[in-house]
Amino acid sequence: MMPPLSSSITKSLLSARPELKFHVSLVNREMPKGLKSHSDLVNEVSHLEIPKYVGALKGKDFLNTQDFSQEEITQVLDAADDLKEKFKSRVETPYAPGRTLFMLFYNRSLRTRNSFEAGIYQLGGHAQFLSPTDVYTPTLPEDMEPYKTESISDVARVLSRYGDAIAIRIYGDAAKWVIRRGHRVMEEFARWADIPVLNMEDDLYHPFQALADIMSAREAEPKLQGKKFVVSYAYSGGLKPLAVPQNDVLISTQFGMDVVLAHPKGFDLEDSVIEAAKENVKRYGGSFEIADDMRGAFDGADFVYPKAWSPKQFVPPISKTVNKEGASEYQAKFKDWIATPELLDITNKAFYMHCGPADRGQEVTDEVLDKYERSLYFEMAENRLHVQKAVMAMTMG
Numbered sequence: 319m320m321p322p323l324s325s326s327i328t329k330s331l332l333s334a335r336p337e338l339k340f341h342v343s344l345v346n347r348e349m350p351k352g353l354k355s356h357s358d359l360v361n362e363v364s365h366l367e368i369p370k371y372v373g374a375l376k377g378k379d380f381l382n383t384q385d386f387s388q389e390e391i392t393q394v395l396d397a398a399d400d401l402k403e404k405f406k407s408r409v410e411t412p413y414a415p416g417r418t419l420f421m422l423f424y425n426r427s428l429r430t431r432n433s434f435e436a437g438i439y440q441l442g443g444h445a446q447f448l449s450p451t452d453v454y455t456p457t458l459p460e461d462m463e464p465y466k467t468e469s470i471s472d473v474a475r476v477l478s479r480y481g482d483a484i485a486i487r488i489y490g491d492a493a494k495w496v497i498r499r500g501h502r503v504m505e506e507f508a509r510w511a512d513i514p515v516l517n518m519e520d521d522l523y524h525p526f527q528a529l530a531d532i533m534s535a536r537e538a539e540p541k542l543q544g545k546k547f548v549v550s551y552a553y554s555g556g557l558k559p560l561a562v563p564q565n566d567v568l569i570s571t572q573f574g575m576d577v578v579l580a581h582p583k584g585f586d587l588e589d590s591v592i593e594a595a596k597e598n599v600k601r602y603g604g605s606f607e608i609a610d611d612m613r614g615a616f617d618g619a620d621f622v623y624p625k626a627w628s629p630k631q632f633v634p635p636i637s638k639t640v641n642k643e644g645a646s647e648y649q650a651k652f653k654d655w656i657a658t659p660e661l662l663d664i665t666n667k668a669f670y671m672h673c674g675p676a677d678r679g680q681e682v683t684d685e686v687l688d689k690y691e692r693s694l695y696f697e698m699a700e701n702r703l704h705v706q707k708a709v710m711a712m713t714m715g
């Protein structure tokens with residue numbers, strides 16, 4: 319009979335693999351399945367040592383990448399690299415064991431919902447999906463309706479008693495198309511919740527998309543500084559929020575890239591975002607300019623990110639009312655803002671980027687999406703999983 323495990327090995331084993339408690343208690347009589355000896359167990363423990371990034375941002379909200387330093391974002395990206403490697407080699411990563419993530423979606427989703435749900439499961443936790451129409455709709459004070467809505471302040475405090483983080487998506491119709499209203503909902507949750515609030519996209523920011531985007535760019539070109547990164551408007555028949563272009567201008571300037579924002583008249587981003595991008599340039603180097611010509615912006619680019627967003631003058635607070643028809647008609651003037659192979663030819667063999675879902679035949683041609691060799695479209699979708707696991711392990715672990 320082998321001697322019993324020492325208390326320090328037992329402690330680190332149980333902290334890494336709490337589900338092995340039963341086996342540890344029987345360790346002198348019965349080895350866990352697949353393990354033959356105590357040295358196997360010791361190897362298992364060292365293999366599963368908890369990385370330093372777990373809990374590094376414990377309890378913090380994640381509403382916008384700009385709330386974090388370049389150093390902290392780099393730590394998230396490094397953690398995501400580690401989690402990606404472990405995922406590919408099927409190494410277990412129980413870094414948020416038993417934790418519950420509440421996911422409140424006011425809008426539809428493929429990538430965000432499924433990557434968060436798979437991600438928390440892979441960290442040893444559980445995701446709970448909340449449709450705002452199946453609960454009493456969490457609502458700002460001015461919009462309350464008896465027995466149909468519930469104040470965000472109460473919802474946030476109730477969920478804080480059950481689980482470990484609340485993730486929210488809200489923009490467009492759900493935020494009444496009033497710019498900043500979706501973000502206000504996010505901030506209201508963050509104000510009242512005792513657990514981290516994670517922004518799964520509001521009307522201003524999409525931080526987990528921006529993290530996946532910069533991770534994908536860094537994989538493609540490990541040295542980002544000095545690379546030309548173009549965030550360009552591209553036409554869509556739908557009305558899309560400002561969140562992705564705004565967050566990508568912020569994160570690319572935070573990494574010292576030479577960033578060009580290209581759009582037709584009327585598609586300006588929020589002034590606060592432009593100011594923050596300029597501040598990033600002062601702090602991190604690189605450059606930031608705004609152009610009104612897609613072709614000129616693409617010239618010599620290393621990364622191009624052509625995607626739609628909506629013109630602001632048709633929605634409050636700039637317009638008194640929401641004028642969706644006006645916005646659609648205005649957008650339709652810019653159907654020639656589309657990513658084509660011919661346009662990509664004038665770049666510096668640029669990597670094509672889009673957060674998805676891309677509108678085929680409007681934002682981008684089929685040929686680019688299906689055949690362009692330097693497309694990062696699916697890598698970006700894939701990396702959502704890894705950056706989100708990183709932030710969950712850091713804030714909830």
Ligand code: CP
Binds near residue numbers: 427429431519
């Ligand atoms: N990019 C993105 O957020 O995709 P979904 O809308 O599918 O979640």
